Amino acid sequence: MIREHENVRDYLSSVCSQIRARELHKDIRRELESHLEELVLDKEADGASREEAVAWAIRQMGDPVTVGRELHRIHKPRMHWGLLFGLIVFLGLGVFAMYSIESSYAAMRPNGLGGVGFAIFKMFFIALGLPVLLVFYFMDYRKLKAWSLLMYYLAAGGMLYVLLFGHQVNGARSYLSIGRFSIDLTTVTSYLFIAAAAGLLLDWRGQKRNFWLKSMLAFVLVPVMLYIMVPSLPTTLFYLVSYGILCSVVTRKWWLALLQTGGTLLLLGGAFLIRYYLSQRVLAFLNPDRDPSGAGYMYIQMKEALSSAGWWGHGFGTVNPKLPYLHSELIFTYLVYSFGWGVGIAVAVAAVYFVARLLHSIGQVRETYGKMLIVAATSIIGAQFGYCIGMSLGLLPITSVVLPFVSYGGTHTLIEMAVIGLVLGIYRRKDMIRLGRTF
Numbered sequence: 536m537i538r539e540h541e542n543v544r545d546y547l548s549s550v551c552s553q554i555r556a557r558e559l560h561k562d563i564r565r566e567l568e569s570h571l572e573e574l575v576l577d578k579e580a581d582g583a584s585r586e587e588a589v590a591w592a593i594r595q596m597g598d599p600v601t602v603g604r605e606l607h608r609i610h611k612p613r614m615h616w617g618l619l620f621g622l623i624v625f626l627g628l629g630v631f632a633m634y635s636i637e638s639s640y641a642a643m644r645p646n647g648l649g650g651v652g653f654a655i656f657k658m659f660f661i662a663l664g665l666p667v668l669l670v671f672y673f674m675d676y677r678k679l680k681a682w683s684l685l686m687y688y689l690a691a692g693g694m695l696y697v698l699l700f701g702h703q704v705n706g707a708r709s710y711l712s713i714g715r716f717s718i719d720l721t722t723v724t725s726y727l728f729i730a731a732a733a734g735l736l737l738d739w740r741g742q743k744r745n746f747w748l749k750s751m752l753a754f755v756l757v758p759v760m761l762y763i764m765v766p767s768l769p770t771t772l773f774y775l776v777s778y779g780i781l782c783s784v785v786t787r788k789w790w791l792a793l794l795q796t797g798g799t800l801l802l803l804g805g806a807f808l809i810r811y812y813l814s815q816r817v818l819a820f821l822n823p824d825r826d827p828s829g830a831g832y833m834y835i836q837m838k839e840a841l842s843s844a845g846w847w848g849h850g851f852g853t854v855n856p857k858l859p860y861l862h863s864e865l866i867f868t869y870l871v872y873s874f875g876w877g878v879g880i881a882v883a884v885a886a887v888y889f890v891a892r893l894l895h896s897i898g899q900v901r902e903t904y905g906k907m908l909i910v911a912a913t914s915i916i917g918a919q920f921g922y923c924i925g926m927s928l929g930l931l932p933i934t935s936v937v938l939p940f941v942s943y944g945g946t947h948t949l950i951e952m953a954v955i956g957l958v959l960g961i962y963r964r965k966d967m968i969r970l971g972r973t974f
Contacts, residue, residue, distance in 0.1 A: 537571055537575055540589055542590065542593060543593070546599050547568070550567065550603040553603025553604045553606070555611065556607075558675065567596070571592045574588075574592035575588040575592045578591050613965055615895075618955065619959065622889075622940065624885060625885070625939070625940035625941055630657050633653035633656070635869075636866075637652050637862075639852045639873075653862055663949060664948055667949060668952045668953060668956030670956070671953050671959075674960060676905060676960055680737075681734075683735045686731040690725075690727035690728045693720050693723065693724045694724050697710070697711055701720065708765055709722075719946040722770065722946055723950060724758075725762075725770050725777075728754065728758050728774060729774065730908065731754075732778055733904065733911050736782060736785045736907075737903065737904060740785055746786075750782065750795070754778055754782075755778070758778075768934060769935050773922075773936075775796045775799060776796075776915075777911055777918065778796060779795070780792075780911075780914040781907060781911050782795065782796070784910050817932060818830070820933070833933055836857045837865070837929050839857075840871075841929070845876065847877070848875035848878065849872060850874075851873065851874075858872075862943035863935075863942045864923070864926070864937060864942070866927070870882060871927075890916070893916065893917065893958065897913065900965045902965070905961040908958075909958050909962075919938075923938045923942075940952075
């Protein structure tokens with residue numbers, strides 16, 4: 536074999552010494568060996584000896600340092616700086632907002648201790664999320680595809696566990712308590728389900744047998760029934776939206792994917808509206824003045840808060856006792872109320888920019904599985920940004936939806952940082968993966 540020749544081994548080692556991405560060395564060695572083998576065989580066919588043919592082939596390949604540097608330039612890891620910058624901005628905004636909100640809560644309490652509790656909690660989970668982000672950034676994401684079925688079983692098993700033994704909060708049995716901490720398993724499992732779908736849908740599409748039946752059962756009926764039993768309407772909504780977009784991209788048959796998920800959404804919407812409480816909430820959204828002291832109260836208070844904000848707001852640590860959950864669902868309302876419409880517009884533009892950077896990543900990545908993972912991440916995070924901002928402005932019904940990276944909460948902060956770490960890791964390898972050897 537040509538690889539056993541000492542001069543060839545030395546040449547390949549010199550080339551690879553210039554390439555920092557060690558995971559590429561094996562593929563590059565194999566590719567260069569193939570070129571050298573072809574050149575050697577051609578030269579030997581002209582009557583040259585093996586030694587002469589090897590020496591000539593190496594000269595034809597060029598200087599190993601130059602070749603190695605060029606290969607490193609082409610295949611070096613890439614950082615999506617725009618996406619990383621957006622992440623840092625939103626995490627920083629989250630810490631600042633938590634400090635301001637805690638200051639306003641402390642002002643409403645006698646003998647308040649000051650504004651550090653929420654901010655410290657937020658910083659703690661950001662610090663906890665950094666190693667998680669780095670793990671997903673440096674790992675070879677392609678290995679996740681082999682674990683798609685395991686992720687699906689973990690998601691389904693996690694939901695069954697929380698239904699049986701979960702901790703109930705605000706009427707939903709969605710939390711798993713571990714000591715002093717609570718994990719929102721419905722949020723975790725929605726990401727696991729969608730990640731599993733990215734791998735399994737690609738496999739099932741290749742098999743071309745009962746694709747729509749299997750996908751309907753596995754990724755629509757089972758997750759939706761589990762989330763209904765919790766119950767968690769926001770999780771159901773965002774999961775179906777994300778899955779519908781992913782299925783459309785995988786199959787390129789958007790009308791069938793829309794029929795599969797959109798039909799389910801319509802059925803769920805009709806079933807939920809039959810329930811008196813939810814129907815009252817929808818009617819209050821459409822006409823808050825019909826029940827100003829009941830279901831319409833929040834919408835009226837939000838409208839008053841936003842209309843009084845002006846361009847500069849009421850200032851840091853502003854007190855507004857009429858609006859609860861400012862640290863979570865209504866944090867965008869609080870930002871506008873406290874710091875003005877200028878800041879609110881800037882945050883909305885930043886959200887659009889962040890989602891645009893995610894969409895940019897989809898176009899830059901050529902490997903199919905990585906592209907599908909980014910599609911899933913973009914759809915679910917983009918939907919949450921859009922709904923939370925729209926809800927905070929009174930344009931959508933109020934429900935338990937947080938502003939990604941900014942709102943209070945440990946579970947969603949860790950998951951979102953893991954997701955962005957995964958997207959950055961996929962983008963990092965976009966020029967390192969040999970497409971002929973991908974899934």
